[in-house]
Amino acid sequence: MPSNDNLRATGNQDKTANGNHRVLITGTGLYTPKNAISNEALVASFNAWVAADNAANSDAIARGELTARTESSAEFIVKASGIHSRYVLDADGILDPERMRPRLPVRDNDQSSVQCEMGVAAAHEALAAAGVKAEDLDLVIVACSNLERPYPAVAVELQAALSAGGYAFDMNVACSSATFGIETAANAIRSGSAKRVLMVNPEICSAHLNFRDRDSHFIFGDACTAVVLEAADVATRTDGFEVLGSRLVTRFSNAIRNNFGFLNRTAAREDGAVESADDKLFIQEGRRVFREVCPLVAELITTHLGDIDATGSDLDRMWLHQANRHMNDMIARRVLGRDPSEQEAPIILDRYANTSSAGSVIAFHLHHDDLAAGSLGVLCSFGAGYSAGSVLLKRCG
Template sequence: MSEIIPVISATGLYTPPEIVTNEELVESFNTYVERFNQRHAAEIEAGEVAALAPSSVEFIEKASGIKARHVMSKAPLLDPEIMAPRWAERPDEELSVLAEMGVKAARDALERAGRDAADVDAVLCACSNMQRPYPAMAIEIQHALGIEGFGFDMNVACSSATFGIQTAADFIRAGHARSVLVVSPEICTGHNNMRNRDSHFIFGDVATAVLVEAKDIAPAQHWDILGTRLKTVFSNNIRNNFGFLNCATPETIGTPDKLFVQEGRKVFKEVVPMVAAMIVDHAETLGLDPAALRRLWLHQANQGMNRLIAQRVLGHEANEDESPTVLDTYGNTSSAGSIIAFHLNSQDLAAGDTGVICSFGAGYSAGSVFVRKAA
């Protein structure tokens, strides 16, 4: 029996139409800060409450490299009295918001591959921010697309998409499927604490899709998957304690841990060397020279992290061509970030060019997918 080789046939992207600039975000945040300090002036004067400090565009861009982000719900996000996404709850019979985003990204990938939804065997919804625990978002997306077969959700935070790609590739190698959609819809603004100066600017919303298929049915323009690798190391330095065993909301006083929290400096110090070493070792295991990689499509979390990881892998400071950035216009989109970078910055590569899609985040978790453009 001949070996079944998995490839990436196409990727898809859904970008929300609304954009929040740093200027708009800072204006909203600083209005909230001013109102908070006024409301608690007496407690602040007495030393019982700490005064909040304002944010600035310069601070945000220096700390992250982010200049704007796409969002699903702009007006309430910028309302100083709300500062969270809001929309009317949909009835159970209507397609959910997260599934709607996923379907749009999936259809884009299918169209690019010249594939009909009926040809797909499975859907994996791999993302950080599930809208509900069940029914699985993947099954709802599968149903909306008219796909037979199976689907399930998986969450490995920012590494979900690369973990999903390896899972899809393993299904294909084992003969359990020949065409698998890995869909990553992310409404990251829903789990971000927009009242925290250190992180109010980090996240944006988006959805991506990756169509992983057996090589013998893939379109001529595809990417061979040379190898995948996954790694997890437990850490509390990035955490979100929200769940159905507690009912905290962004408005609940004293529960910031029910939203995204992180020890940013610790994350930087610990994740950068872990990810760089993982990519280098994985490349060498595959018989590749990491310094000769044509392109690195890295998780879009922080420009400083990406700059240092790329430098350690390539042996020199990477330019925009070698390690493209979408962070400046999309923000951190969790699992979707490295896929956006690949989707928007891969068409120019020539047959035989080799690169790596790499994600990393809470867990800690990290995943690398080495790919080569087919001749």
């Protein structure tokens, strides 16, 4: 297996050659909502709304003042994305043609928040897999695309709900939040400021999605993932994954955007429409994103592999961000120099859809048990910003 003097353990197997603590991923967890929506059910709701809207605006359409809306189809969704279904916190509200958004009632301030509740479920599984008690944690990070409130931090609430030790904070790098969170956690361990870190990704993507937009109404689902990272000298699990290193990149782009924020209410027009305008939800230029992001991510992974004198042919597994099947195939093809197999670049978006930062971790969580000791893999994210993260992992044992 290729190695690098700065990343290879020597002498003291709990530290790298430069004296930093070795970092291991020792446990992962996954919370999957109970409600699933198939493409067929989603399309039926969307097309019912399209028919009603076209009927309500028939005169304006006849005069040429408006363009009739186009129906969608399950086949179109699969062809465009590879998505067949998605899990959501609430299906009834989404599938109601008169509402078309989830029903998630406001909770009392003394109740657990939705994201904290999701985080607890995923965290318990990850902690159990790692053999770690919550009170032994030094840091809790909640990293996701959309936080349900600015403060108090959801991470601090989760820390309290778990009776975890240390400190906690939230962070947001859109779909790359998990890889950026892993680097943040790993750096805390390498520096010695933490021994055990819990990084959680509670994604409620259905709440920021415009279900009346034909080009994007099918993209997202909800889920929560959790990752336990530990210093090698305290980890009890011997078959985890060593974090060999991470590489992050950001480049500003408006191709993926969500303008919702606290300033919206200060700029409301007299009709109040600004708070519900389409650009306060998820919007993207899909073809442009494909064209610009795929080469960026492939170059990031390839360059990162070069840092440890490795190439795509040395990779045993690619856990890629689960946004679009065509993007994943293109990136894997550029890195490997050939078409990837289902085992080399596993796909979970067919049933989970795009779960933002949780997607690559779901792929890792569900598709790593078969890897032998010494196997090399990359966990990679990419999304709004643009942002992209590459984390190289080696199976221990």
